Amino acid sequence: MDPNLVLLLNGIVSGLLLGGLYAAAAVGLSISFGMLDIVNIAHPAFMVLSALLVALLWSTTGLDPLLLSLLLAPVFWLLGAGLYSVYHHFFERRGDEAIQGLAFFFGVMFIIEVGLVLTLGPEQHFADAAYAATTWRLGEIDLPLRMLVPAATAMAAIGILALFLRRSFTGRAIAAVAQDREALRLLAINPTHIKRLAFGISIAFAALAGGALAVVQPMDAWSGHIFIGRVFAIVIMGGLSSLGGCVVAALAFGVVENVTATFFGPSWSPAVAFGCLLVVLAFRPQGLFGRMA
Amino acid sequence: MEGLSRRGLGRAALAAAITVPAAARGQTAPSGPPIRIGYSMSLSGGLAGNGRPALLAHRIWAEDINSRGGLLGRPVELVHYDDQSTGAQVPGIYTKLLDVDKVDLVISGYATAIIAPAMPVVMQRQMAFVSLFGTGVNADFKYDRYFSINPAGSQVKETFAKGFFDIAMAMDPKPRSVAILNLDSDFHQRTAESARFLAGQHKLRVVYDRAYPPSTVDFTPIIRAVQASRPDIVYVGSYPPDSAGLLRAANELRVNFQMFGGPMIGPHITAQKLQLGPILNNLVVWDVYAPEPTLQFPGMQTLLERYQPLAARENADALGHYVPPLAYAQMQVLEQAVKRVGRIDQAALAVDMHGNSFDTVIGPLRFDAQGEWVEERNLYTQYQGVQGNGIEQFRKAGTQVILYPPRYKSGELRKPYTAGL
Numbered sequence: 001m002d003p004n005l006v007l008l009l010n011g012i013v014s015g016l017l018l019g020g021l022y023a024a025a026a027v028g029l030s031i032s033f034g035m036l037d038i039v040n041i042a043h044p045a046f047m048v049l050s051a052l053l054v055a056l057l058w059s060t061t062g063l064d065p066l067l068l069s070l071l072l073a074p075v076f077w078l079l080g081a082g083l084y085s086v087y088h089h090f091f092e093r094r095g096d097e098a099i100q101g102l103a104f105f106f107g108v109m110f111i112i113e114v115g116l117v118l119t120l121g122p123e124q125h126f127a128d129a130a131y132a133a134t135t136w137r138l139g140e141i142d143l144p145l146r147m148l149v150p151a152a153t154a155m156a157a158i159g160i161l162a163l164f165l166r167r168s169f170t171g172r173a174i175a176a177v178a179q180d181r182e183a184l185r186l187l188a189i190n191p192t193h194i195k196r197l198a199f200g201i202s203i204a205f206a207a208l209a210g211g212a213l214a215v216v217q218p219m220d221a222w223s224g225h226i227f228i229g230r231v232f233a234i235v236i237m238g239g240l241s242s243l244g245g246c247v248v249a250a251l252a253f254g255v256v257e258n259v260t261a262t263f264f265g266p267s268w269s270p271a272v273a274f275g276c277l278l279v280v281l282a283f284r285p286q287g288l289f290g291r292m293a
Numbered sequence: 294m295e296g297l298s299r300r301g302l303g304r305a306a307l308a309a310a311i312t313v314p315a316a317a318r319g320q321t322a323p324s325g326p327p328i329r330i331g332y333s334m335s336l337s338g339g340l341a342g343n344g345r346p347a348l349l350a351h352r353i354w355a356e357d358i359n360s361r362g363g364l365l366g367r368p369v370e371l372v373h374y375d376d377q378s379t380g381a382q383v384p385g386i387y388t389k390l391l392d393v394d395k396v397d398l399v400i401s402g403y404a405t406a407i408i409a410p411a412m413p414v415v416m417q418r419q420m421a422f423v424s425l426f427g428t429g430v431n432a433d434f435k436y437d438r439y440f441s442i443n444p445a446g447s448q449v450k451e452t453f454a455k456g457f458f459d460i461a462m463a464m465d466p467k468p469r470s471v472a473i474l475n476l477d478s479d480f481h482q483r484t485a486e487s488a489r490f491l492a493g494q495h496k497l498r499v500v501y502d503r504a505y506p507p508s509t510v511d512f513t514p515i516i517r518a519v520q521a522s523r524p525d526i527v528y529v530g531s532y533p534p535d536s537a538g539l540l541r542a543a544n545e546l547r548v549n550f551q552m553f554g555g556p557m558i559g560p561h562i563t564a565q566k567l568q569l570g571p572i573l574n575n576l577v578v579w580d581v582y583a584p585e586p587t588l589q590f591p592g593m594q595t596l597l598e599r600y601q602p603l604a605a606r607e608n609a610d611a612l613g614h615y616v617p618p619l620a621y622a623q624m625q626v627l628e629q630a631v632k633r634v635g636r637i638d639q640a641a642l643a644v645d646m647h648g649n650s651f652d653t654v655i656g657p658l659r660f661d662a663q664g665e666w667v668e669e670r671n672l673y674t675q676y677q678g679v680q681g682n683g684i685e686q687f688r689k690a691g692t693q694v695i696l697y698p699p700r701y702k703s704g705e706l707r708k709p710y711t712a713g714l
Binding site (some may be wrong): 124254259265 | 505506510513534568
């Protein structure tokens, strides 16, 4: 096969796998930012919190990092629900959620990071999955399980979430609260309760994303910083409140980054990826799959 | 801030009274107002992984000197503030140290990004300044009271990558092409410049020369592009966790290069050594210390034996082979200069530091006019025979052999690099 074609195919495949990690990181934000209109800038910090807890638990139990993140998800759901209650009580209820709410989540992010340093230290932590050193080969295409398994797990979890949002009454209520919270009251549904539930789900997804991150790379308390810009860009590019759009945008982001890195050098990757975001927004301000208000 | 004389000094004095040998107990206890040494240190933020071990080494030195009667007969107190790994915090910290805390001496925190912002304040007050892991900081300032604890020397372009290329050119057959890959950062741009310069000197064809941004997550396409350019040797400048990502990608892509490595900061950290394990085999890495018999100087082993239990308690780097020896040497330079001068006189200290050599745990040092080491000591080491992920093998000689410079050489190059496969 032509060497350039091999490079291109591998760039696309590795980009899709990277996109899977981005999707895992962005989908929780798609719920909080896209559906609930809560600018949770601390979302990547929750992901790192989970990743470091997974690393800690892995070092004592030896269990698979993704399984550990699944076990952590209910705890994170509770954490998210509790955090939303605080946010609602002090900001949203008073209509102060715009700037003060943003500052609140900034504060949460710093507290998480400093807390992690004080308890776990500033060192890098890691969790080695049993399959992390294995790479499948499909002809000239490499499929490292270090990237493939987290990506596949993320896609499965997102699929289940999509089914829940579409098929269940509570799921549809979450989708509805994004559009018209007052209409929800007419159905005798408490929108605050629904938002608490949904915000818990978004933080539970941060826990799952943390498991994926722990498999992919070592991390420290500040590893979330490199994801902040990307996850917000992905959610906006996909179209706020569109899970499908979020996944497509994440995969596109990964492919554009990796193909650019392969052929034009890694320095161009962020510029080209964020350039694509600008182009999308220029032609579709509502994002790829968003609806016009 | 943690002042040793406040809470810790009492404990240190008690510990010293209990633990120091009878002969040492005969030393006169330090008395009078303490000599206060002020600095910023990265105890949180991205540099904290190396800032905390540096602080532990400083604390060990302070305990040592106080148990030996202090400096000029006075107890030593460390006055430090967390700069949060942010250069913008540093000028304010040094202003406070000098104006409010009235420290007697200042040293730097860890790394170029923290040292450079301190320079204007330190220069304005004409303080002697011993820095830690700063590369080329004084090239522009040209401050005659600056002294660097960093083996890179003042001719970074000519000498930094010399060891890597000297080792490569001694291979049979000689390499004909090189790939240069570096993180887009000040330090790694300088090191890559050295690699380009030396590749030109050795008439090597540069088949890949790119930088990657700090936000890179997936290194697979980068390594694949390097592979596609078919270099004989690959020179990489990276920081953790990039180093881990690059080496993982090299493993997944089954690379086979005659030589691979460079200033890949990452395996220096114990956690990364343990994670990567056999992937490190045959990797040639720039370093500042390796536990080889050719690089043992008085006090080094004792320092590590004291550091490691402390690090285990305080969640710092377990082995302490990277920053602690240099951080301890930083204090030894200050100590020896003050003892020779016999008083706290910044001008006299600077004259002394320029004029004399220093015996430290990392060997004898001498500073040139720019305050860099007269004799650069960029070590190029190679991991050999790493099995599994146990820590004990990294404590022993023979796991990280020194290939360059020849005076410290402790092993022969093994090739190729195949990322543990």
